[in-house]
Amino acid sequence: ETGVTQTPRHLVMGMTNKKSLKCEQHLGHNAMYWYKQSAKKPLELMFVYNFKEQTENNSVPSRFSPECPNSSHLFLHLHTLQPEDSALYLCASSQDRVAGGKSEQFFGPGTRLTVL
Amino acid sequence: GQNIDQPTEMTATEGAIVQINCTYQTSGFNGLFWYQQHAGEAPTFLSYNVLDGLEEKGRFSSFLSRSKGYSYLLLKELQMKDSASYLCAVLPRGSYIPTFGRGTSLIVHP
Numbered sequence: 268e269t270g271v272t273q274t275p276r277h278l279v280m281g282m283t284n285k286k287s288l289k290c291e292q293h294l295g296h297n298a299m300y301w302y303k304q305s306a307k308k309p310l311e312l313m314f315v316y317n318f319k320e321q322t323e324n325n326s327v328p329s330r331f332s333p334e335c336p337n338s339s340h341l342f343l344h345l346h347t348l349q350p351e352d353s354a355l356y357l358c359a360s361s362q363d364r365v366a367g368g369k370s371e372q373f374f375g376p377g378t379r380l381t382v383l
Numbered sequence: 384g385q386n387i388d389q390p391t392e393m394t395a396t397e398g399a400i401v402q403i404n405c406t407y408q409t410s411g412f413n414g415l416f417w418y419q420q421h422a423g424e425a426p427t428f429l430s431y432n433v434l435d436g437l438e439e440k441g442r443f444s445s446f447l448s449r450s451k452g453y454s455y456l457l458l459k460e461l462q463m464k465d466s467a468s469y470l471c472a473v474l475p476r477g478s479y480i481p482t483f484g485r486g487t488s489l490i491v492h493p
C-alpha cells in the first residue's frame with residue numbers, strides 16, 4: 268500500500284471511552300503531523316513529529332496524547348473527549364527540507380470522529 | 384506569525400475561468416502552497432511557489448508576488464469536479480511546517 272493511510276475512517280465514541288487513531292506513511296518521510304479540521308474552520312495543527320521526536324505541540328489539551336514509535340507510524344490516543352472534539356482528524360507526512368526545495372505534505376484520508 | 388486571508392466562498396460557471404486570491408502577512412517567507420480538498424476527503428497538493436511569477440500546470444496556474452504578499456490560483460475551463468475547497472498555505476522561513484488559511488469553497492454550477 269502506498270501513500271498515507273489512516274484507521275479507522277469513522278469513529279463514534281462516548282465521553283468516557285478511550286480510543287486510538289492510527290496513521291501510517293509509506294513515503295519515506297521523516298516528519299508526521301496531526302491536524303484537526305472542524306466545519307468552517309482552518310486546519311488546526313495539533314502535533315508534529317520529526318524523526319520520532321515531538322517538535323510541536325500547539326497547546327493541545329491533554330485528553331489528546333500522541334505517540335510516534337517510528338518514522339512511519341503515528342498514533343493519537345483519545346480519552347475523556349468532549350462533544351466539541353468532534354471533527355475530521357487528518358494525518359500528514361513530509362520531508363523536512365528547511366533549507367530549500369518544496370516539502371509538500373501528503374495527507375491521509377482522515378478519521379471522522381463523533382463524540383457523543 | 385502568519386496572517387493568511389482568502390475568500391470564504393466563490394461560485395463560477397462550468398467552462399469559465401476563476402481566480403482565487405490569497406494574501407498573507409508573515410515575518411519571514413519561504414514559499415506558498417495551494418491544496419485542493421474535496422468534501423470529506425484529504426487535501427491534495429496542487430502547487431508550490433517560491434519565486435515571483437506565474438507557474439502553469441495544465442488547467443491550473445498559480446501566481447506569487449513576494450513583495451505584495453499575494454498569490455492567486457487560476458482555474459481554467461472549469462469542470463463540475465473542480466467544486467472543492469482550495470487551501471492557501473504559507474511556509475515560513477526556516478521551517479518545514481506550513482500555516483494554512485481558512486480555505487475557499489468553490490462551487491461550480493452548470
